[in-house]
Amino acid sequence: MIMQTIDLEADGLRALNATLHAQKDDTNQTSWEVVNAKGSHAIAVGLDAPIEVTVRGSTGYYCGGMNKQATINVQGSAGPGVGENMMSGTIVVEGDASQYAGATGHGGLLVVKGNASSRCGISMKGIDIVVHGNIGHMSAFMAQSGNLVVCGDAGDALGDSLYEARIFVRGEVKSLGADCIEKEMRPEHLEILRDLLERAGADAKPEEFRRYGSARQLYNFDVDNAGAY
Template sequence: MQTFDLEQNDLRTLNATLHAQKTNTNQTAWNIINPRGSHAIAVGLDAPIEVTVNGSTGYYCAGMNQQATVNVKGSVGPGVAENMMSGTVIIDGDASQYAGATGHGGLLVIKGNASSRCGISMKGIDIVVHGNIGHMSAFMAQSGTLVVCGDAGEALGDSLYEAQLFVRGSVKSLGADCIEKEMRPEHLAHLTELLTQAGSDAKPEEFTRYGSARQLYNFDVDNAGAY
């Protein structure tokens, strides 16, 4: 286990050190102490290493992640795991706005709540939130899966493309062109797998599936004046 103290060394050195780890590195476990809300911790990683952040972080933690597993033992500021490509990011506390935004792949787990715009414009990432999510989540979400074990805020899935949304609790309101959909066996299987990966004991059958009605003007030009 390598320990990196952000009170002793600066952020640029931390990220450069983590970037220097190659796919075959034998320094596979990293422990970051004293993050003290700093921004851009463990951004742009591209090696199968495990990074533990002992405390809360600021903006853009674990952005653009590939291959690595990043576990934050606290809460994160805006834009956690933004544009993640692969790997796993686990937040033990809460996440601020636009968690997992534009993510292409990998798994983001938020054990607390996520605030507004969770999964906005997601492009293939899977996101599991153990708590609630805020308004405008999954706005223009293109692909991937957003699982919410608690409640969702206003305008869920507005202008949705092909992403799948599963919510166990209430949804304050659905966004334009987002509708409730039938839960078929393949959806239950996929949801069960994601809940297991995310360490959630929520029962898959308690969830409702939401998706795109595919009626917005980009799907059907006759509706160009409808919104």
């Protein structure tokens, strides 16, 4: 398999994304690398083919946004909104991720090997996110479904106004947001965790984690809860 190389500085962003968008399900050019990323925005967004894209260097806003099927590896850190609204496929960030990583994601797996900043997994809708390090404040705000796994610590207001996403944290949680509570870890949760940790290459045991979820007190308006909104 020959790796195709695209030089972002020489070829430009439109050429990069148009070339990657042109790949169909049956493409035989399945291996791509992007060089001279230099923090550029919107690298490899909107892909929809079973291809592998390796980005050399750090990326700017929205790398891998809306991804379907593709496997994207960022060999650096990712700017705000990495994997935003991704549908399927895998994104692995070798460094850190900036704010709102995986926001509104519907599916697929986002792995951050360093730390993720604030609002990680905000409004996630089915994506699985595994962070090897810590996450910042307001993570999983209004998260609807999917799993957020944090091997390190979580910042303030974790899972505020949470719907049905599951949150697993191994370290400390600075504070829980409104309507987010610790829940019992049952065998099926340990199975989900084991699978995600393995797929994310995280060296952690499912038993070391705590599970957090919605207390479901904010789903319907109750005047006694007015202060919590």
